[in-house]
Amino acid sequence: MWPVKKVSLRRTGKILTPYFVSYHPEARIYVLAVSYNKRITNLPDTETGGLARYQKQFELRLVSPAYKWETVDTYELEEFEHVLSAEVVFLRVLVDGKRTNRPFLVVGTSYQVGEDIACKGRVCSQLLDRSHHLHLANWTSPHRCCDCNRDS
Numbered sequence: 001m002w003p004v005k006k007v008s009l010r011r012t013g014k015i016l017t018p019y020f021v022s023y024h025p026e027a028r029i030y031v032l033a034v035s036y037n038k039r040i041t042n043l044p045d046t047e048t049g050g051l052a053r054y055q056k057q058f059e060l061r062l063v064s065p066a067y068k069w070e071t072v073d074t075y076e077l078e079e080f081e082h083v084l085s086a087e088v089v090f091l092r093v094l095v096d097g098k099r100t101n102r103p104f105l106v107v108g109t110s111y112q113v114g115e116d117i118a119c120k121g122r123v124c125s126q127l128l129d130r131s132h133h134l135h136l137a138n139w140t141s142p143h144r145c146c147d148c149n150r151d152s
Contacts, residue, residue: 007069009034019058020086024103024128029072031105031128032061033083058083060107077109084108084121088128103128 009016020033038057059076060083063069077083085108090101105128110121 005065005069007063019083022086022088022105024088024105026103027128028064028066029128030063030065031086031088032063033086033107034059034061035083055080056082058109060086060105078111080111080113081109082112084110091125 009018014036016034016036018032018034020031022031023029024031035056035058037054040053040055057076057079058081059074061074062072064072085106087106088103089106091104092099093102095102105126107124107126108121109124110119112119
């Protein structure tokens with residue numbers, strides 16, 4: 001029998017749908033890829049017929065069992081960006097002249113706008129440290145992210 005812990009994701013006022021869960025052994029935190037329905041506000045009422053329209057908005061969360069399973073940090077992805085994969089993997093890096101395995105959060109995403117627009121995406125990696133913070137604002141730099149575009 002596997003150990004099971006039910007964790008509520010409704011504390012934020014949003015109903016979250018989990019997609020991926022990955023465990024970071026050194027920092028003892030869980031990385032969650034979740035989505036919620038976000039209301040689209042920039043459409044005229046004539047296009048929607050007066051009804052509210054929603055789209056999925058994805059975000060990454062760090063959840064720590066040491067802090068009563070509270071969310072420690074959050075990173076919201078861009079509009080129309082969907083998480084396809086999220087894993088904590090160990091990559092060999094060179095530190096002080098020695099090769100060592102370090103845990104990285106690797107996330108694969110795609111921009112899904114519609115069937116008439118070509119799909120593109122990116123693969124991002126981030127070194128996770130013990131500070132329990134997602135420093136994902138740096139993901140736009142070329143050494144952290146690889147943009148994939150099917151147009152080229």
